[in-house]
Amino acid sequence: MQKIEHIGIAVKDINRSNNLFESLFGKAHYKIEDVESEGVKTSFFQCGPNKIELLEATDKDSPIAKFIEKKGEGIHHIAFAVDDIESEIKRLSNEGFEMIHNKPKKGADNKLIAFLHPKATNGVLIELCQEIAK
Ligand code: ZN
Numbered sequence: 465m466q467k468i469e470h471i472g473i474a475v476k477d478i479n480r481s482n483n484l485f486e487s488l489f490g491k492a493h494y495k496i497e498d499v500e501s502e503g504v505k506t507s508f509f510q511c512g513p514n515k516i517e518l519l520e521a522t523d524k525d526s527p528i529a530k531f532i533e534k535k536g537e538g539i540h541h542i543a544f545a546v547d548d549i550e551s552e553i554k555r556l557s558n559e560g561f562e563m564i565h566n567k568p569k570k571g572a573d574n575k576l577i578a579f580l581h582p583k584a585t586n587g588v589l590i591e592l593c594q595e596i597a598k
Contacts, residue, residue: 465552466545469575469593470508470515474531474540478505478520485509485518493518497572504528506572517543517572541579543591549576552592556580568594 475481478496486492486509493507503526509516519540521529531540546552549568557563562581571577575593582589 469543469545470517471539472517472519472541472543472591473538474528475518475520475537476532478507478518481518482507485516495573498522499572501569502526508573541589541591543593546592546594549578549592549594553578
């Protein structure tokens with residue numbers, strides 16, 4: 465695993481939060497993207513070397529809707545960059561970590577992603593992400 469690729473923050477209203485984080489960072493988001501398979505709308509901010517992803521649920525059964533229902537808005541996950549997501553999934557499974565996704569899936573911002581189960585990681589939801597070669 466490599467550097468933190470981004471931190472994901474669950475929000476109720478992405479337009480309102482875009483304004484809030486724009487004021488906070490002093491610059492606008494650089495991208496908005498719907499990830500239909502996950503039932504979320506995402507927006508991305510680049511802040512120095514760091515990337516922040518805001519996530520709003522687009523349907524009431526999406527993981528983000530359930531998260532906000534249970535815990536309210538806030539930090540949802542930490543994503544780590546990996547070179548080879550398939551071998552990293554294999555390595556972590558062999559270490560005994562429970563994966564939510566045993567196979568990488570297409571995520572936002574041109575990435576292959578897979579989540580670990582937070583039960584296995586002290587309640588921290590961890591995302592692996594690998595840049596898709598263009
Ligand atoms: Zn993410």
